[in-house]
Amino acid sequence: MRRAAIALGLGALGIALGWWICLGGLDEWGGARARALVALAALGWAVYLRARRREGRPVSVPVAHGVAGAVALCAAASWFNFGAVIATGGVHRHDVFHYYVGSKYHRELGYGLIYRCAALAEAETGGEALVRQRMFRDLVTDRLVPASVALDDPSVCRSRFSPERWRSFREDVRNLRTGLNEPAWRQSQIDHGYNPTPAWTVTSGALSRVVPSTELGLRFLASLDLALIALCVAALAASFGWRVAALALVLWGTQEPGRFTWVAFSMLRFDWFFLLILSLVALRRGRPGLAGAALGWAAAMRGFPALGLVGVLLSGVASPALRARYAVDRRRFAAGFLLTAAALVALGAAVVGPSSWTEWTQHIRRHAAVASSNKAGLGTLVSFDPEHRVERVQARLPGAPTGGVDAALGRRGEGHPRGAPPLAPRLAARLRSAAPPGARPRPTPLDRAHPRDPGRPRRHGALGLLPHALRRGRGAGLGARGARALAAGLRRGGAGADGDARGGVVLRRPLPRHLAGLRAGPGAADGRLRAATRYDRAASLRALDPPKESPPDVVDRPAKPAAHARRPDAARRCHTRLRRVRRHAAARGRRRDRRHRDGRPRGGRRR
Structure with missing residues (x-):
C-alpha cells in the first residue's frame, strides 16, 4: 500500500511536470479552471476522508498522505499555470519596472514622476517617435496625459537627477523596456505607479541599488519570491506538520487575487507573506517577541499586515479554553511589534525623506479613491x-x-445585437421567415427591447431562442418550419436578410438524433413527421430544409388518425413486451401459490 501511495504521488507529479514542460502552460482562463478543479479535488478528498473515518473504516495513512501530497503538488503547479513561466521568460517586467526603478530612484522620482521621467529617458535613447504616440498616467492628478508633455518640459525630471544618476536611470529603463513589446510597455505606463512604503524602499528595495538591471540580475531578483515561498512551506511543515503545510499549499496555489499573472516573478512581492508566516511559526514555538517583530516588519513594509495584530489582541477576550490552548504573552508580542514598526518608520523617514510617509499616504488615498x-x-x-x-x-x-x-x-453593427453570438441573429431571422403566409408574426426574443434601455436589444443566444423555436412546432413534436429554422440557424454559413442560408451544410457538431432523424413524411397534405430509418445528417438537413416551392400548408394540423395508426412499430413492440412481462409475472405468482398450498419449499420436493 505504501508503494501504491508513493507511485500515485509520483505519477501526479510526473503529469504536472509533463504538462509544464510539453504544453508550456495554460492561458488565463485555462489556469483558472485548473485551479478550480484542484481546489474541488482537495475538498472532495477531505470530505471522503472524514466520511470514511465516521464509518469506522479510515483510509490507510500511506494512501491519505500520498493523495494529499499529490493534490498539494498539483496546486503548486496550477499557481504557475502549469508552466506559463516559459512564456514569461522568467521575469515579470511590467511589475519589476515599478519596483526596481521606483525603489532605486525614489529620491528623485518620489511617488508621482516615474512615468513622466521614463518617457523622457526612452525618448533620449532613440524612441522619441513612439513616445509621442503614447499616453502615460499623471500620478499627481491620476489622469492620462500625452507623453509629449514630458518631452516639452524636460527640466521637471532632469533637474532632480545628477548627470551620473540620469545616465544610470536611462540605462535601467532601456534594459527593462527591451524585454517588452510596444503594447505591453504602453500598458505598463498607464498603471498606478510605485506603491510600497518608504520602509520597503529602505529594506527590500536596497537590492535594486546592488543588483544591476541586466538579464541575469533581473532573473535573480525574480527568483527570490520562489525561495521565500519554499521557506514558508518548510517552516509550516516543521512547526505545524505536513498536513497544515499541504493545506496551506493548496490554499496558496488555488487562490485567485494573487495569481501567477499578477505577482509571479516580480521583485519581492512575497516578503510580507514570509514575515507573516514567520510570525505564526514564532508564536507556535513560544517566542512572542520575535513574532511581534516579524509582524511589525511586515506592517511597516506594506501596511495591511497590521490587521494580524487584531487577532492576537482579541484572543484575550476568548473563552477560557481557547485562552489556555492559545496562550500568548501579548505584552511581549505588542512590544516587539511596536518597536520594530517604529524603527522601520523612522529609518524610512531618515533615509528617503521626512515627508516620504506623508507622500505615501496621499498616494495610497488617491489610488484608493479611483x-x-x-x-x-x-x-x-x-x-x-x-x-x-x-x-x-x-x-x-x-x-x-x-x-x-x-x-x-x-462587433458588427446592423443585424448583430450587442453581445449576442452570430448564431442567434440567424436563428431569429429564420424564425421570422418561418411564419405562415397571412399569419400575424410573433416577435422573437431578439425583437423585444431591453427592459432598462429601450434602445438596446435583449442579449439572447441560441439557447435562449431554442424554446421559441420549439413553440413554433405543431403538436407534441417539432414542427417542420420550426425544425427547418433550427437546422438553418445551426449552420455556419450564415443567413441573409431574407433568411436564405448560404454556404454548405457544415455544422460545428452533429445535430441530436431526435432532430436530425426527422424528415417530412411522404404525404405532403397531412404533414406528419416520421423517424428516419438511418442517421444521415446531410439527407436529414435536406429534408428539414426543402425548396421554397414546397406547399405552404405542410405544417397544418393533420386530422387525428386511428389509434393503430398513431402507434408506431416501436411503441407496438414495447406494448407487446410489457404484456409478455405481465403474463410471466402472473404465471410466477400462480406457481408460488401452488407451492405454498402444497407445503413444499421453492425448488424442492413435496414434504
Whole structure:
C-alpha cells in the first residue's frame, strides 16, 4: 500500500511536470479552471476522508498522505499555470519596472514622476517617435496625459537627477523596456505607479541599488519570491506538520487575487507573506517577541499586515479554553511589534525623506479613491457601474478603434445585437421567415427591447431562442418550419436578410438524433413527421430544409388518425413486451401459490 501511495504521488507529479514542460502552460482562463478543479479535488478528498473515518473504516495513512501530497503538488503547479513561466521568460517586467526603478530612484522620482521621467529617458535613447504616440498616467492628478508633455518640459525630471544618476536611470529603463513589446510597455505606463512604503524602499528595495538591471540580475531578483515561498512551506511543515503545510499549499496555489499573472516573478512581492508566516511559526514555538517583530516588519513594509495584530489582541477576550490552548504573552508580542514598526518608520523617514510617509499616504488615498478592477471588497461590489466595464474602458483609451465599444470589440453593427453570438441573429431571422403566409408574426426574443434601455436589444443566444423555436412546432413534436429554422440557424454559413442560408451544410457538431432523424413524411397534405430509418445528417438537413416551392400548408394540423395508426412499430413492440412481462409475472405468482398450498419449499420436493 505504501508503494501504491508513493507511485500515485509520483505519477501526479510526473503529469504536472509533463504538462509544464510539453504544453508550456495554460492561458488565463485555462489556469483558472485548473485551479478550480484542484481546489474541488482537495475538498472532495477531505470530505471522503472524514466520511470514511465516521464509518469506522479510515483510509490507510500511506494512501491519505500520498493523495494529499499529490493534490498539494498539483496546486503548486496550477499557481504557475502549469508552466506559463516559459512564456514569461522568467521575469515579470511590467511589475519589476515599478519596483526596481521606483525603489532605486525614489529620491528623485518620489511617488508621482516615474512615468513622466521614463518617457523622457526612452525618448533620449532613440524612441522619441513612439513616445509621442503614447499616453502615460499623471500620478499627481491620476489622469492620462500625452507623453509629449514630458518631452516639452524636460527640466521637471532632469533637474532632480545628477548627470551620473540620469545616465544610470536611462540605462535601467532601456534594459527593462527591451524585454517588452510596444503594447505591453504602453500598458505598463498607464498603471498606478510605485506603491510600497518608504520602509520597503529602505529594506527590500536596497537590492535594486546592488543588483544591476541586466538579464541575469533581473532573473535573480525574480527568483527570490520562489525561495521565500519554499521557506514558508518548510517552516509550516516543521512547526505545524505536513498536513497544515499541504493545506496551506493548496490554499496558496488555488487562490485567485494573487495569481501567477499578477505577482509571479516580480521583485519581492512575497516578503510580507514570509514575515507573516514567520510570525505564526514564532508564536507556535513560544517566542512572542520575535513574532511581534516579524509582524511589525511586515506592517511597516506594506501596511495591511497590521490587521494580524487584531487577532492576537482579541484572543484575550476568548473563552477560557481557547485562552489556555492559545496562550500568548501579548505584552511581549505588542512590544516587539511596536518597536520594530517604529524603527522601520523612522529609518524610512531618515533615509528617503521626512515627508516620504506623508507622500505615501496621499498616494495610497488617491489610488484608493479611483475605481479599479484590481480592488476587492464590499465597496467595490456595491459601486458597480456599467460604464466601468473592461471593454468600455478599453474602448475609451487612446488608440482604440473609432465607432465606440462595438467597433473596439470587433462587433458588427446592423443585424448583430450587442453581445449576442452570430448564431442567434440567424436563428431569429429564420424564425421570422418561418411564419405562415397571412399569419400575424410573433416577435422573437431578439425583437423585444431591453427592459432598462429601450434602445438596446435583449442579449439572447441560441439557447435562449431554442424554446421559441420549439413553440413554433405543431403538436407534441417539432414542427417542420420550426425544425427547418433550427437546422438553418445551426449552420455556419450564415443567413441573409431574407433568411436564405448560404454556404454548405457544415455544422460545428452533429445535430441530436431526435432532430436530425426527422424528415417530412411522404404525404405532403397531412404533414406528419416520421423517424428516419438511418442517421444521415446531410439527407436529414435536406429534408428539414426543402425548396421554397414546397406547399405552404405542410405544417397544418393533420386530422387525428386511428389509434393503430398513431402507434408506431416501436411503441407496438414495447406494448407487446410489457404484456409478455405481465403474463410471466402472473404465471410466477400462480406457481408460488401452488407451492405454498402444497407445503413444499421453492425448488424442492413435496414434504
